[in-house]
Amino acid sequence: MTAAKPGLRHLDVDLAIVGAGSAGMAAYKAAARHTSRLVVIESSGYGTLCARAGCMPSKLLIEAASRAHAIRQAHRFGIQAVGARVDGAAVMARLRELRDYFVDSVIREAEAWPAAHRLTGRARFIGPCELQVDDHAIVKARSIVLATGSRAVVPDAWREAIDGHLLTTDTLFELPSLPRSIAVIGGGAIGTEMAQALSRLGVRVVWLMREDAPGGLRDPALRPLAIPLLSEGITLITRAEVRSMAEAEGGQARVEFDANGERGSAVVDKVLVCIGRQPVFDGLDLDKGGLTLNKEGLVDHEDRSTRVGESCVFLAGDVSGAHPLLHEAVRDGRRAATQAVAQPGPPHHLPEAPLEGGRRTALRIVFCDPQIAAIGRGHEELTRSHHPFVTGVADFTDQGRSRIKDMNRGALRVYVCRDRRVVLGAEMIGPCAEHLAHLLAWSVHQGQTIDTLLDCPIYHPVVEEAVRTALGHARAQLAGQATMRPASPLSACADMGIGL
Amino acid sequence: MTAAKPGLRHLDVDLAIVGAGSAGMAAYKAAARHTSRLVVIESSGYGTLCARAGCMPSKLLIEAASRAHAIRQAHRFGIQAVGARVDGAAVMARLRELRDYFVDSVIREAEAWPAAHRLTGRARFIGPCELQVDDHAIVKARSIVLATGSRAVVPDAWREAIDGHLLTTDTLFELPSLPRSIAVIGGGAIGTEMAQALSRLGVRVVWLMREDAPGGLRDPALRPLAIPLLSEGITLITRAEVRSMAEAEGGQARVEFDANGERGSAVVDKVLVCIGRQPVFDGLDLDKGGLTLNKEGLVDHEDRSTRVGESCVFLAGDVSGAHPLLHEAVRDGRRAATQAVAQPGPPHHLPEAPLEGGRRTALRIVFCDPQIAAIGRGHEELTRSHHPFVTGVADFTDQGRSRIKDMNRGALRVYVCRDRRVVLGAEMIGPCAEHLAHLLAWSVHQGQTIDTLLDCPIYHPVVEEAVRTALGHARAQLAGQATMRPASPLSACADMGIGL
Known part of the structure; x- marks a missing residue:
């Protein structure tokens, strides 16, 4: 307990969230359903990495690039263009205009929270469950969610x-x-x-x-x-x-x-x-909070609850040192907050609350062209763990719709459990990977068998037909048919997954 | 029984398939797994409507059009297309070149079937289970699959x-x-x-x-x-x-x-x-086969088995008068053939074979821009049948990724059963509808609840986030929260489906 100092506000809350990025905002929204005794501490203005310098502006640059590329390729479709003139200043202006729109909408959301829930300033630990914010506030919290984010590594x-x-x-x-x-x-x-x-x-x-x-x-x-x-x-x-x-x-x-x-x-x-990217712990005085950095410069924590040992601290988002992915940061934040406020009681003995969305299905997408996606468990991991699986393959080279779109490059590989016939994971480089990835990630997450999936409707002509080709190839292997079906546009036109 | 005539071959088969389009080819492939006593009769050369004049060439024209449109819109991204011009002859040449490639691959597949399984000529009924092919063959079949397709209606x-x-x-x-x-x-x-x-x-x-x-x-x-x-x-x-x-x-x-x-x-x-389009029955002498046209000019048949009354005739594909959709024609063909050859026995008393893919989940996509998709049961049908449901809505106007792609137009509406919380159907006009439609169609087909689906991973920033927005909106209504969440790019950035 810290003695009262003049000019210092003293707050006593259920939950203090340090950092109002994607994870911190998600944590706030989840926690606010359970308690109004909470505070978010932000030092550098609202607005998330995602909106400011991550997902959104990068996709805006990629979108402009893909338009320039499409113009150069248009002649392949019978559309003649002498060339694409890229107006760099205009590209960046559109990017920033929309980027700022996204950032503003995030800021507006945070600023709509009750003023009593928002503290501005740098937080540092002054005790295991106690933070000081600049020189103006001391926050005693039953639980603390650290969501201070990450920064790009530059030697x-x-x-x-x-x-x-x-x-x-x-x-x-x-x-x-x-x-x-x-x-x-x-x-x-x-x-x-x-x-x-x-x-x-x-x-x-x-x-x-x-x-x-x-x-x-x-x-x-x-x-x-x-x-x-x-x-x-x-x-x-x-x-x-x-x-x-x-x-x-x-x-x-x-x-x-x-x-x-x-x-x-x-x-x-x-x-x-x-x-x-590396986690940001600047000026947090972690040691006073009873936290230590491991040799990778990270704070060890329990993966599912995000809790640091037996402390009152939970990690959410990039600061945990995991992949800096928005959708996982948000899930982390929600999870940390739910854990942190779920049960009343002494801070060091929080009972385990049920985890929302206990299983986490990995989903990674790289927005290059052709796109890359990785879903669930990878080939390397499955091989290393001696998991019995077969790999169903679809080659996009002769996939009908991909050929129509002049995007018939790459391949999809789906890993199917030999014993349970469920889809364990998949990886691909190819057209529309971001969309196929969701179909596959949902299937992995739900534990679907290839038999259920091969009964599901697929339109024609769509790139999704490649998923059926890969699943059918896996099923043929499980049936002991070693011959690989040659990739063919027929697989789109006249085959619905049987007859392999 | 027909008396032998000079010059006429007489064939006695388990299955005769009339028409080698998408449905007929699928029927052949499915039946060939069960019997080698089968024949496909085709009058006008191999190659499917899909490949010749349907799905494939139409998508090729659409792809060229979308490139032309993208060039005109490129300035919105800071890219100027210099001297863009549509070369109509080049557009059509590319279309036909790829179209012919697809047609050829279909033809090659059919021509790879055993010669004994292929008859060329016009088929007509000369008895309930008997067909004559031009003047050169008489086919007595235990079962017949009619897959003669459709043609465009022109007054x-x-x-x-x-x-x-x-x-x-x-x-x-x-x-x-x-x-x-x-x-x-x-x-x-x-x-x-x-x-x-x-x-x-x-x-x-x-x-x-x-x-x-x-x-x-x-x-x-x-x-x-x-x-x-x-x-x-x-x-x-x-x-x-x-x-x-x-x-x-x-x-x-x-x-x-x-x-x-x-x-x-x-x-x-x-x-x-x-x-x-209307079914093609030209010169089939249906009456001699014991078949009659109803007042819509269609042949009545049992929907699931595709069988015509107690006859030995099954309908597959467009000839049945249903929507002319490739993926359904193929399923029809497979189903008809499986039914037709599943069990030995007198032709008029075929026992009901188990139907592969018993449930059929409707899936319609219109490849315009923005695309249109309809999945499962429609709003009208659900309303008419007084099914208790709520409609979860996502507006694309302020959907993050759609805005990045300058495709933020349209809306998605998902129909959710009040009692069982399963997704019954959906309809949309908006970006990437062909992809969102598959995610939703698989969910409908599998009978997933919105709770399961809201736990499934969704990346960021992707158009799929609109599905989560709609599902979350439905869940809020089921929880009695009447207020509609305003559409916002935030729903992409900082919300994972809870906190509505």
Whole structure:
């Protein structure tokens, strides 16, 4: 207990939420159903990473890029266009206009919460269940949800060498126009989306990654597809290690790297760093809250409840160090808040509340072209755990509707349990992956068998027919039919999943 | 029994299939798993309506149109298309090239069947279970699957008046280039798809329909959206009755019509008739097979088994007079064949075989922009049958991803059973309807409750979030919360379906 100081407000609440991003907002909304004794502490203004610098602006850039690409490809459909002229300033202006609209709507929502529930300032622990906010408030909370988010990782050496050229997605979308050239560092989801989008918008892109293939595909049969499908028009250097960065002539930056035993360098206007995000714990004085960082710089916590040990602290969203995904941050926030306020009682002995949506089905989508999606359990994990499964395959090369759309590239692989015939997971690179991924993720989440799914209606001609092809291929294997059905547009036209 | 005639082959089979379209091919493949004593009789060469003049070429035209439209809209994303021009001949050439590829693949499949299973010629009944094929074969069959398909309806008077200007989808795709102007007659799926596609390809379109709105939307809350969303750039005349057609000056055709009590006329190069399709029974001598046409010109049959009364005849595909939909034709064909060959025994006393995929979940998609989809049971049907249900609504106007894609138009309505909380059906006009429709159709088919569905993962930012919005709205109503949640991009960013 802290003695009262002059000028300090003292609050005693059921729940304090630190951070009003996606996870914190979701936590607030979930908790507000159970208690009005709660407070959200935000230091840097409302508005989520998602809306400000994440999902929304990145999709806006990708959408513009896909329009430019479509114009260049239109001749394949009998539409002639001399060329696509990309007005970089106009692209960025539309992006920011809509981005700001999204941010404003988030801010309006937070500002509509009761003023008594909102504190502005930096929170720091002054005790296991006690926070101080700047110099104006002390909050004693039965439970605390930490939702302070994440920031892009940028090595200090790079920052020191070429700070004026360095971009992350936190700053990329603030550019007044598009650079002429850029080095994109990182082969994960964000690097993949941005490298391709910028290239399609006419930016010269040098793309460096440690990985041997972009896009984060895990299935060894899909990984080889990534490079040819995703590097068109791009200087792609895999297995690259950045050695140094330096200012170069003409106001540019030079990136030196090793790749495959060779040295190389690229001179570019800008360098976009997409090598990951790290949790933000700045100034939280975690130790005073009884929390410690592990050797990865994360706070250990129980995965399902999000609770940190036996403490009163729950983690929600990116700060937990999991994948920075909006839909999981929101679920985390809701879950943490539900756990944190579900039961009255002494803070250190919260009973386990029932978890809403106990099972979590992984769902990852990369919005490149063709899109990448991973659903449920992966090929590697299933193989490692010796789970008996078969892989049903659909090749998009000759898939009817994909061919009509001139998007007949990539493949879908669905993992089916040999014993229970349920879909365990799937991975794909191909057209409409974001949509097929939901059909598959719902099926995995619900524990559906391939037999149930093969009885479900599929229209024609649609890309969803590839799901049926893959499921049918899996069923044929389970029936001991080793022969692989050749991919054919017929599989769309005259086959409804039987007769394999 | 027919006496042997010289030059006539006599065949005695378990199953004769008349017509090798989508339904006939599916019937063949299903039956061939059970018997090798079967024959397919085709009079006019292999290749399905779907591939030749239906799903595939229409989607090819739509794809070209959507590219042309995207180019015109690109400026909204900051992209200027320089010198965009629709090359009608090139559009049609690409369409036919890919169309022929699809047709060829169908033909190759049929030609790979054993020669003994294929008869070429016109079939006609010469007895209840006996067919003659031209003058060269007599087929005595334990069961017969009629899969003779359908043709576009064109009134004789129109044909006589302006035959050279009249088109159906059977002939549209054979045009060497695009006409300058066209009257599209009919507001159903095909009329809607073709009117919009042709307009977007630069053809001046006059669109006449009896209906008060295009696209076949049934939900009274959605119907008013159809006209503003689907008539851009088109002269749309609803509640129109064509009075006459005649040749006009300059090699054109004049269409005279009544609409809303007024007379009107349009002078155009071509007239595309999309007022429906009718079953083809030409020269079948149905009466000798013991079959009769009802007053609608259809053959009555049992809906689930597709069997005609107590006869040995089963109907499959368009000939049954149902909606001409590929995926249903294929299912029909499979079902008819399975029924027809499932059990040995006298032809008139076939026991009922178990029906594969007993329940049929309706799934209709119109590939206009925004797309239209209808799933499961409709609003009208549910209202008429006094089924207790609530309607969960999602408005796309402020749906996050739809706004990013500049496709934020339309609405989704999901019908949820008050008692069992299952999704009964849905209807929508909006972005990505073909994909959302599958998610919903599978949910309806599987009998999922909204509670299960609201626990399923949805990524962000995706159009699928609208499904969650609609389901959440339905759940709020079931919980007695009458207030309707205002549509907001927040529903995408910071809400996972609870907290409504």
